[in-house]
Amino acid sequence: MTQNSEQQELLTVNSGEAFQPFNWSVGKYGSKFLAEIRDNQRFIGIKCSKCGRVYVPPRKICGRCYVEMDEFVPVSTEGEIGVCAIIQFGFIDPSTGHQEPVPYGYAFIKLDGADTYLPYYIDSTDPEKVKVGARVKAVFEEKRSGTMLDIKHFVLID
Amino acid sequence: MGKRVAIVGFGQTYQRSSRKDVNGPELINEAVRTALEDAGLTIKDIDAIVIGNMDHFEGVNYVDSWSVEGSGGVMKPIFKLTTGGTTGSTVAMAGYYHVASGIFDRVLAIGWEKNSESDTTGAIVTAFNPVWERPRFGGAIAGLAVEASKYMHNYNVTERDGARVAVRERLHALNNPYSHLHQEWMKSMEIEQIVDLLVSSEENQMLAYPLRMSDMCPRTDGAAAVIFASEDIAEKIAPRPAWVVSTHNRHNYSLLGDIDWDNNDTLEGASKAVFKDAGIKEPLKEIDVCELYLPYSYAGLKWMESIGFCGPGEGPKLVWDGVTDMDGELPVNPSGGVMSSNPIGATALLRVGEGALQVMGKAKDRQVKGGDVNYAFTTGFGGCNWADVMLLGKKKPS
Numbered sequence: 001m002t003q004n005s006e007q008q009e010l011l012t013v014n015s016g017e018a019f020q021p022f023n024w025s026v027g028k029y030g031s032k033f034l035a036e037i038r039d040n041q042r043f044i045g046i047k048c049s050k051c052g053r054v055y056v057p058p059r060k061i062c063g064r065c066y067v068e069m070d071e072f073v074p075v076s077t078e079g080e081i082g083v084c085a086i087i088q089f090g091f092i093d094p095s096t097g098h099q100e101p102v103p104y105g106y107a108f109i110k111l112d113g114a115d116t117y118l119p120y121y122i123d124s125t126d127p128e129k130v131k132v133g134a135r136v137k138a139v140f141e142e143k144r145s146g147t148m149l150d151i152k153h154f155v156l157i158d
Numbered sequence: 159m160g161k162r163v164a165i166v167g168f169g170q171t172y173q174r175s176s177r178k179d180v181n182g183p184e185l186i187n188e189a190v191r192t193a194l195e196d197a198g199l200t201i202k203d204i205d206a207i208v209i210g211n212m213d214h215f216e217g218v219n220y221v222d223s224w225s226v227e228g229s230g231g232v233m234k235p236i237f238k239l240t241t242g243g244t245t246g247s248t249v250a251m252a253g254y255y256h257v258a259s260g261i262f263d264r265v266l267a268i269g270w271e272k273n274s275e276s277d278t279t280g281a282i283v284t285a286f287n288p289v290w291e292r293p294r295f296g297g298a299i300a301g302l303a304v305e306a307s308k309y310m311h312n313y314n315v316t317e318r319d320g321a322r323v324a325v326r327e328r329l330h331a332l333n334n335p336y337s338h339l340h341q342e343w344m345k346s347m348e349i350e351q352i353v354d355l356l357v358s359s360e361e362n363q364m365l366a367y368p369l370r371m372s373d374m375c376p377r378t379d380g381a382a383a384v385i386f387a388s389e390d391i392a393e394k395i396a397p398r399p400a401w402v403v404s405t406h407n408r409h410n411y412s413l414l415g416d417i418d419w420d421n422n423d424t425l426e427g428a429s430k431a432v433f434k435d436a437g438i439k440e441p442l443k444e445i446d447v448c449e450l451y452l453p454y455s456y457a458g459l460k461w462m463e464s465i466g467f468c469g470p471g472e473g474p475k476l477v478w479d480g481v482t483d484m485d486g487e488l489p490v491n492p493s494g495g496v497m498s499s500n501p502i503g504a505t506a507l508l509r510v511g512e513g514a515l516q517v518m519g520k521a522k523d524r525q526v527k528g529g530d531v532n533y534a535f536t537t538g539f540g541g542c543n544w545a546d547v548m549l550l551g552k553k554k555p556s
Contacts (some may be wrong), residue, residue, distance in 0.1 A: 006535040012275075015217060024288045055416070057290055063411055085303035085366040087296045091279040095292045098344045106366075108292050108304060108415055117415035119292050132311040148290065 019097060029058040033074070034158040037151065038144040045075045045114050056114040064145035078157065083108045083117075084132060086124050105130045109154060121153040129156050160258035162555050164392035164399035166385050166513035173338040173380035173499040174272035182216065183228030185381045186270050188418065189504075190230055193266065193383035197395055200304025201230035204385075205262040205377070208240040210249040210269050211503030214284060215276040229268055242285055243451065244407070245269055246382065246507030247538025247546035253386040254548075256403050263388045264395075269507035273500070275544055278377045287413060296366065298453060299374060301414065301541060303366035306456040308419045310368060313471035315459065317368050321356040322371050322477050323458030324497060325349055330484060331494025333524040338378045338499040362495035373455040376394075380501030382508045389554065392477040400514035403533070403551040404435035417543050422464040425545040427464045432549045436533070442467045442481075446531040447516045448490045449509035451539040452497060457484075457492070465537075484526060492524040506538030506546065513550045 029046060033056075046058030050065040054073055062069055073151060084107035087143050093100050105124030108117035123139075124130050136154040144150035169192025171177070177185055186209075194200060207229055211525050213219045222231070222238035229236070233434075237256075241248040246269035253267030279297035286295050307316055310456065327475060329344055331337040344352050357363055362370045385395075392399045408424040408431075429441075438444045450465075452458045459473030467488065468476045476482060482490035493512040513536040515521040519529035531552065538546035 012178060026289050030289060057218065061194070063416070083304035083308040085300055085307055086299050087303075087366045087371075088363075089279075089296070089299060089365045091283070091296060092277055093292065094280045094284045095288055100296065104294070104299055106304070114411070117417075117419075119291055119415050121296060126529070132307055 021029045027060075029060060033057045034146045034148070034150070037140070039076070041140045043075045043077060043111055043138070044072050047073050050092070053115045054113060056111055056117050056118055073113065075114045079109045079111035079114070079136060079155045081107045081130070081132055081134045081136060082110050084122065084130050086127050086130060107136070107154070109136055120148075120151060123153050123155045126156065161260050162389040162401065163254050163257045163386050163552065164389070164401045165395070165510070165514040166387045166396040166399050167193045167199065168382075168384050168514050169193030169196055170336050170382045170504070170508060170511060171181045171380045172336050172391060173378045173501055175378060176337060177379035178274070182218070182221070182226045182270070182272060185228070185272065185379065186225050186268060187228035188230065189270065189327060189381035189383040190268060193259070195294075197385045199235065199385065199395065203264050204230060204234065204266045206235040206256055208237045208239060208249045208252045208256065208265065208267045210241070210245040211271050211340070212242065212245060212281065213240055215278065215281045215502065216272055217276065238496045242540040243453065243502060244506055244540040244544060244546045245503040246505050247451070247510060247536070247548065248407070248506075248508055250384060250510040250548060251405050251407065253384065254405055257386045257388050259387070263391055265386045267379065267384045267507060269504035270499040271503040272451045273377035273502060274379050282541065284506065288309060290415075295414070297495035298541065299365050299369060302454045302456070303369045305419060305460070306368050306454070309456055309460045312420065315456070315474055317357045317525055318353050319459060319474040319477070320368060320373050320459065321353045321454035322349070322474070323452070323455040324356065325352045326477065326483060327452070327458070327491055327495045329490050329499040330524065331498035334345065334493045334498070336499070337494040338376055338380070339494070369454060373476050375453045375496045375500040376543050378498065378501040380504050380509070382504040382511050384511050386457065390489065396518065398518050398552075400517035400550040401554050402532070403549040403555050404432040405548040406431040406545070407544070412511065412542065414542055422543055422545070424543055425461055425464040425539070425547070426466070428545045428547040433466070433546045436549055436551070438533070438553065441465065441535075442488055442505050445488060445533050445535045447492065447513070447526045447534050448488065449493060449513045449536045450490055451494065451506050451509055451537045452495055452525040453500070453539060455497065489526040492521060492526055509536040509538065510548055511551075513548070517550050517552055
């Protein structure tokens with residue numbers, strides 16, 4: 001290989017403004033959960049008849065017991081932060097193609113009555129208070145269309 | 159009972175932030191050629207190939223098909239695997255199973271990634287549930303930051319504790335010419351000084367508390383290849399092969415909200431199974447070296463506890479005491495680990511290959527224990543807390 005060819009420019013090609021829309025099935029149980037948020041601003045979970053664990057969002061199979069679940073139970077719109085972070089780096093959300101505005105608070109919330117965590121945005125106006133164990137409450141959007149984005153965010157209470 | 163299996167060859171590319179000088183098949187070929195040369199084999203000797211990466215990262219699917227010239231796989235049986243961060247350890251496990259079954263004698267396991275060709279965070283987000291976890295899930299950094307928040311809360315762990323792990327990884331990387339990050343400036347300073355600098359520097363950007371730039375792995379272009387051989391021929395190919403003593407993996411839940419954030423139970427489960435197979439009762443004493451998939455600094459504390467190297471909350475002391483440094487009782491990541499090089503589909507295979515080098519006594523400047531390694535413990539980690547574990551050993555398993 002000659003010195004000249006070593007120095008030749010290395011080209012890349014770009015995918016351009018390509019986009020590909022997807023449609024994801026939410027399923028019967030998930031649809032019920034989202035409809036409950038849309039219509040009543042409430043959360044529901046599902047309880048395993050064997051281990052008693054309450055899953056939010058609801059799904060058909062308890063992974064631990066491998067049994068089909070069908071007992072829907074109401075859970076609170078309030079809960080506790082299990083783990084959390086305040087995200088300060090920008091990235092493109094591949095579901096929308098838009099840049100996520102930063103900083104934003106993000107936590108896994110154990111709603112009262114649930115045994116699993118719901119991951120969602122936390123109002124981080126007061127970042128010092130976004131802590132493991134802090135109490136939070138859901139705030140819903142005025143116009144709701146049956147997606148998780150019907151929840152505006154969770155705000156700190158107490 | 160299947161065949162016993164050993165690693166007889168390992169090859170890797172130089173891991174760099176961007177390898178614009180090669181396309182995918184050419185990058186793969188660099189690692190394959192190096193592995194064949196290491197084992198003294200030709201591509202004709204290879205019976206089957208297992209290859210993996212995260213195909214949607216590069217936006218090009220079917221790597222098993224389009225890379226055949228580079229992998230050497232023309233008209234050979236090829237399996238493709240894509241399991242996220244564990245892709246490299248999964249191709250290793252599959253390579254092992256192919257040979258252990260008795261169906262193939264020499265199998266090539268390949269992992270690769272060109273992270274420079276994608277938006278890695280955007281790509282990682284697509285690995286998570288579109289209905290329940292997107293869009294607020296900010297990829298690997300956010301997922302790991304939340305884990306750190308709980309660990310810090312539980313045990314009063316500080317940012318300095320995390321930084322101590324990062325410093326170890328980057329200091330070790332200075333011994334590894336293949337590593338992506340070489341932070342030469344660290345050489346002239348004391349560990350405590352570097353730690354203080356990292357946690358106080360404004361240039362060391364906060365990404366998501368408590369994770370700064372220095373707490374995270376980089377995005378890397380690179381490839382790795384490992385050759386597995388059956389017990390019938392392994393010692394003829396390599397005078398001192400690295401035997402696969404045991405390997406296990408564990409998955410738990412599909413949604414991150416179902417995870418037990420206090421423990422990495424998949425890593426714990428897979429590690430326990432491997433130690434049981436090997437008859438290891440005191441992992442800290444009996445394991446000689448680790449190549450652990452630690453994608454961020456706090457994993458080097460908490461996950462040490464999950465594996466069973468120390469009790470809950472004892473990770474920071476173990477690391478500060480120097481136990482996991484090159485000259486410590488249990489050197490961790492002599493290669494510099496994931497925090498110094500992260501070509502995602504290759505990353506976990508690099509752990510296996512580097513572990514094999516340690517057992518074979520071929521790790522050069524990053525060799526530990528003067529080349530006398532009995533057991534090397536390697537892991538792979540995937541985004542929703544799933545884990546692969548492989549224990550390599552000097553002695554042929556009974």
